[in-house]
Amino acid sequence: MTVRQAISLPIPRRRPRPIPTTPNHPVIIIGAGIGGLAAALELAASGHRVVVLEQAAAPGGKLRTVSIGAAEIDAGPTVITMREIFDALFTRAGTRLDDHVTLIPLAILARHHWRDGTQLDLLADPAASEAAISHAIGAPAAAAFRRFRARSEAIYRTLDASFMHNPAPSLIGVTRNAGLTGLAAFRAASPFASLWDALGTCFADPHLHQLFARYATYSGASPFAAPATLMLIAHAEQAGVWRIAGGMRRLAEAIAGRATSLGAVFHYNTKVAEILVEHGRVSGIRLQDGTTLAASAVIANTELGAISAGALGAAARAAIPPRLRDAKRSLSAVTWQVTARVSGFPLSHHNVFFSADYAAEFAEIARARLPTDPTIYLCAQDRTGDRTESPPTTPERLLILVNAPATGDRGTPDAAAIAALWQRVTARLAAAGLTLTDIDAGMTGPVEFHEKFPGAGGALYGRDLAGWRDPFQRPAARTSLPGLYLAGGSAHPGPGLPMAALSGHFAATALTADRR
CATH class of the missing domain: 3.50.50.60 (FAD/NAD(P)-binding domain)
Known part of the structure; x- marks a missing residue:
C-alpha cells in the first residue's frame, strides 16, 4: 500500500501572523x-x-x-x-x-540459551511449553510454570480494563474497580515488590527466573526495580505473537x-x-x-x-x-542490523542468549556502562520456527540487540566501546554454537537514537519504571x-x-x- 506524500510546504518570505483558530482548522x-x-x-x-x-x-x-545493501531489516519492534x-x-x-x-502467528515465541548449555523454547501452545520445560529443566519447573501462567493471566485480567484501557488510572481506582476477585489477584501479584523478587516466589529454577524477568526490558526497565505487575506481559505473549509479512x-x-x-x-x-x-x-x-x-x-x-x-x-x-x-530514563540499546550467512545454532525467529549474571549486567547499565556480559536478543527475520525462508547458503537478515544506558546526549558509548561490545557479542554467540560469516552490518546505539528521537538520550521506552x-x-x-x-x-x-x-x-x- 502506498502512502500519499503531500507536496512540500511553501517557505514564506516573512513570518506570517497565525490565523485565529476555529473548529474548521485541522x-x-x-x-x-x-x-x-x-x-x-x-x-x-x-x-x-x-x-x-x-x-x-x-x-x-x-x-x-x-537497509543493508538490498536487504530491508526491521530495526525496531519485530x-x-x-x-x-x-x-x-x-x-x-x-x-x-x-x-x-x-499476520503470521509464531509457534515458537522465543528460543532461549544459557551459558550452561540449557536451551528452552517457549511455545504458543502452553501444554507444549510445559512439556519443553519438563524435558529441559524438570517436572517441578513445569508445574511452577503452570502456576505462574495462571497468576500472569489473573494480573492481566485485573489491569486490562482498570489500568491499560483506562485513560487516567490511579492506584486507588485500580483497586476500587478490580472487584473482589481482581483485588485478590492484584494483591497476589505483589504489586509493591520488584519483578525479580516476585518471580523468586514463583520459580526455584534460575533459568525460568531469568527468562521471565527479561520481560521488564520490554518496558525498558531493570527487573530488579520494575514492578511485579509486569508479569502480565507473559500472558499477553501467551495469547499470541505475530510477525507481519x-x-x-x-x-x-x-x-x-x-x-x-x-x-x-x-x-x-x-x-x-x-x-x-x-x-x-x-x-x-x-x-x-x-x-x-x-x-x-x-x-x-x-x-x-x-x-x-x-x-x-x-x-x-x-x-x-x-x-x-x-524523570529517570528507561533503557536504551545498541542494535546491529546484519546480513550474514548463518550456521550452527538452530535459530528461530526470536532468540535470547542470556548472560551468566543478570544482576551484574543491570548493575553495570545502572552505572552508565555497557554490560561486560550482555544478554543478547537476536531476531532472525527470514525464519519461522526452525525453517529458513531463504536458501541456507544465502545471507539472512538479523537484528541483534543489547540493552544499554541512555547516555546518547553525552556522546557515549563511543565507537571503541561499541566495537569492543560487538566482539563480546559475537564471542557469546560462537560459544552457543552460532557462526556468522560474510557479515554486512549497520549499527544504531544510544547516540544515534538520541539524534533520531531527541530529548531522551537514546532512551527507547519513556520514563524508567523504577517502582x-x-x-x-x-x-x-x-x-x-x-x-x-x-x-x-x-x-x-x-x-x-x-x-x-x-x-x-x-x-x-x-x-x-x-x-x-
Missing part, C-alpha cells in the same frame, strides 16, 4: 509514530480534518526499517502482541486489519494509508519548531523553516523529554508538570494547555506497539470529547 499531529498514526486514523474516521507532520521520510517512528487493539483500531475506521496486512513497517503504512483514504494529509521530512498559543489555548504550530499553520488542536506524539526541554516551545514545556520533566508508582506517573492524554494532547510511548499507558496505539486512541477520544 487537528495537527506532530509525529507519525504508532501513537500519532492511531490518533490520525481515529480522528479522520470520525470526520475531523487531520494533518500529520513527521520529521522522518516515512511513517512509523521507532517502528522503522534499515512482532505484534495484543492484536485485538489493532483489530479494534481498524474496525473503528470501517475496515479490517487483515485487509491491510498479513513484508516487514513490520507494513503496519505503519497500513494505518497511514487508511487514514489518508479518509482524508488525513501527511507531510514527511517536516520538523515542528514550536506549538503556538493565543488567548490561552493552542492556535497552531511553527515549522523549522518559519512556516506557521493554524490548528484547532495539536497532538504531540513526541518524546516527553523533548517537550520538557523546550523543543516545542515554552508554552508546551509549561504544560508538562515539573515532576515529570526530569510501583512509576506506571501511574506517565502523563495522560490531556494537558493543562487547552488544545494540546499527548500520545506515544512516553504517555499513558506506556511503550510498545499496542500501548502506543492505545495512547493515540486516548488522545483522539479526549480531543473529540472536549470538542463536543
Whole structure:
C-alpha cells in the first residue's frame, strides 16, 4: 500500500501572523509514530480534518526499517502482541486489519540459551511449553510454570480494563474497580515488590527466573526495580505473537494509508519548531523553516523529554508538570542490523542468549556502562520456527540487540566501546554454537537514537519504571494547555506497539470529547 506524500510546504518570505483558530482548522499531529498514526486514523474516521507532520521520510517512528545493501531489516519492534487493539483500531475506521496486512502467528515465541548449555523454547501452545520445560529443566519447573501462567493471566485480567484501557488510572481506582476477585489477584501479584523478587516466589529454577524477568526490558526497565505487575506481559505473549509479512513497517503504512483514504494529509521530512498559543489555548504550530499553520488542536506524539526541554516551545514545556520533566530514563540499546550467512545454532525467529549474571549486567547499565556480559536478543527475520525462508547458503537478515544506558546526549558509548561490545557479542554467540560469516552490518546505539528521537538520550521506552508508582506517573492524554494532547510511548499507558496505539486512541477520544 502506498502512502500519499503531500507536496512540500511553501517557505514564506516573512513570518506570517497565525490565523485565529476555529473548529474548521485541522487537528495537527506532530509525529507519525504508532501513537500519532492511531490518533490520525481515529480522528479522520470520525470526520475531523487531520494533518500529520513527521520529521522522518516515512511513517512509523521507532517502528522503522534499515537497509543493508538490498536487504530491508526491521530495526525496531519485530512482532505484534495484543492484536485485538489493532483489530479494534481498524474496525473503528470501517475496515479490517487483515485487509491491510498479513499476520503470521509464531509457534515458537522465543528460543532461549544459557551459558550452561540449557536451551528452552517457549511455545504458543502452553501444554507444549510445559512439556519443553519438563524435558529441559524438570517436572517441578513445569508445574511452577503452570502456576505462574495462571497468576500472569489473573494480573492481566485485573489491569486490562482498570489500568491499560483506562485513560487516567490511579492506584486507588485500580483497586476500587478490580472487584473482589481482581483485588485478590492484584494483591497476589505483589504489586509493591520488584519483578525479580516476585518471580523468586514463583520459580526455584534460575533459568525460568531469568527468562521471565527479561520481560521488564520490554518496558525498558531493570527487573530488579520494575514492578511485579509486569508479569502480565507473559500472558499477553501467551495469547499470541505475530510477525507481519513484508516487514513490520507494513503496519505503519497500513494505518497511514487508511487514514489518508479518509482524508488525513501527511507531510514527511517536516520538523515542528514550536506549538503556538493565543488567548490561552493552542492556535497552531511553527515549522523549522518559519512556516506557521493554524490548528484547532495539536497532538504531540513526541518524546516527553523533548517537550520538557523546550523543543516545542515554552508554552508546551509549561504544560508538562515539573515532576515529570526530569524523570529517570528507561533503557536504551545498541542494535546491529546484519546480513550474514548463518550456521550452527538452530535459530528461530526470536532468540535470547542470556548472560551468566543478570544482576551484574543491570548493575553495570545502572552505572552508565555497557554490560561486560550482555544478554543478547537476536531476531532472525527470514525464519519461522526452525525453517529458513531463504536458501541456507544465502545471507539472512538479523537484528541483534543489547540493552544499554541512555547516555546518547553525552556522546557515549563511543565507537571503541561499541566495537569492543560487538566482539563480546559475537564471542557469546560462537560459544552457543552460532557462526556468522560474510557479515554486512549497520549499527544504531544510544547516540544515534538520541539524534533520531531527541530529548531522551537514546532512551527507547519513556520514563524508567523504577517502582510501583512509576506506571501511574506517565502523563495522560490531556494537558493543562487547552488544545494540546499527548500520545506515544512516553504517555499513558506506556511503550510498545499496542500501548502506543492505545495512547493515540486516548488522545483522539479526549480531543473529540472536549470538542463536543
